[in-house]
Each structure stands twice: as structure tokens, then as C-alpha cells.
Amino acid sequence: xxxxxxxxxxxxxxxxxxxxxxxxxxxxxxxxxxxxxxxxxxxxxxxxxxxxxxxxxxxxxxxxxxxxxxxxxxxxxxxxxxxxxxxxxxxxxxxxxxxxxxxxxxxxxxxxxxxxxxxxxxxxxxxxxxxxxxxxxxxxxxxxxxxxxxxxxxxxxxxxxxxxxxxx
Numbered sequence: 001x002x003x004x005x006x007x008x009x010x011x012x013x014x015x016x017x018x019x020x021x022x023x024x025x026x027x028x029x030x031x032x033x034x035x036x037x038x039x040x041x042x043x044x045x046x047x048x049x050x051x052x053x054x055x056x057x058x059x060x061x062x063x064x065x066x067x068x069x070x071x072x073x074x075x076x077x078x079x080x081x082x083x084x085x086x087x088x089x090x091x092x093x094x095x096x097x098x099x100x101x102x103x104x105x106x107x108x109x110x111x112x113x114x115x116x117x118x119x120x121x122x123x124x125x126x127x128x129x130x131x132x133x134x135x136x137x138x139x140x141x142x143x144x145x146x147x148x149x150x151x152x153x154x155x156x157x158x159x160x161x162x163x164x165x166x167x168x
Contacts, residue, residue: 025138
């Protein structure tokens with residue numbers, strides 16, 4: 001199992017006869033509108049850090065960085081202003097435009113989780129159609145991730161499942 005320190009979805013390939021796996025040069029960060037807003041207006045905004053990490057690891061010329069925004073856009077935006085939002089135009093639409101301009105992000109919008117899942121499936125099909133040369137253009141998995149041990153099963157206590165005895 002791998003911990004992906006950047007993005008939410010990535011695909012890896014392994015060359016036959018090789019011990020080294022690579023990511024295909026594609027990374028997807030999925031956010032709801034509310035999560036996007038929160039990740040920009042919190043005291044220590046995480047979205048700019050996430051974007052820079054995506055560029056750091058998936059910044060090659062052939063790499064594709066996707067920001068998948070899920071759900072309906074908020075009718076009102078939060079009035080909190082942070083340095084992160086000011087640096088990116090002061091509002092969510094400006095932030096998204098700057099992500100495209102500064103970091104060459106592709107933006108996709110879906111209505112809900114089901115539509116997002118369908119989009120990811122279509123994206124996977126697209127990946128399968130790409131050339132072997134492009135598929136090998138992503139970063140090494142070992143350079144991006146750390147390997148985690150599978151979780152150790154914990155003993156389960158069934159004492160709380162005892163039947164309730166009634167006085168007769």
C-alpha cells in the first residue's frame with residue numbers, strides 16, 4: 001500500500017522485468033467547492049501547498065495536472081480573506097484561473113460523486129490509449145511516495161454484544 005502525498009488519484013505502471021514502478025504523468029486532485037474554499041481560507045491554507053507539490057512531483061513537460069471540482073458552486077463565498085486568496089485574485093473563480101495560468105492545471109467540473117467516478121473511469125480509459133513513451137514519462141513511485149505497512153488487524157471484543165438479561 002502506498003501513501004500518496006500529493007493529489008487524490010494517480011496511476012502507476014511497472015515495466016516487465018523491472019523493479020521500479022512509475023506513475024503515469026497524470027495526477028488528479030478532487031475537491032468539493034466547499035473544501036476548495038475552506039482549503040484557501042483556513043489559517044494555514046493547504047491548497048497552495050497541494051498545488052505546488054503537484055507541480056514539484058508531476059511538473060514535467062508531458063505531465064497533466066487536473067483539478068476536479070465536484071458539486072454546485074456556492075451561491076455565496078466565504079468573506080474570509082487570506083493571503084492565499086489575495087495572491088490568486090481574491091475569489092474562487094480567480095484562483096482557478098490562476099491555477100490554469102501559473103501551473104498549467106486542467107479544470108473539470110462534475111455535479112456529484114457519481115459523475116466524478118464516471119469522469120475518473122473515462123480518464124483511465126484515456127490513459128490506456130496513450131503511447132508507451134508518454135506512459136513512461138511520469139515520476140518514479142519511490143521518488144513521490146513512501147510505502148506503508150498494511151494495517152495490523154486488531155482483536156475485536158465481543159463483550160459489548162452480550163444479550164441483555166431480564167429479571168423473570
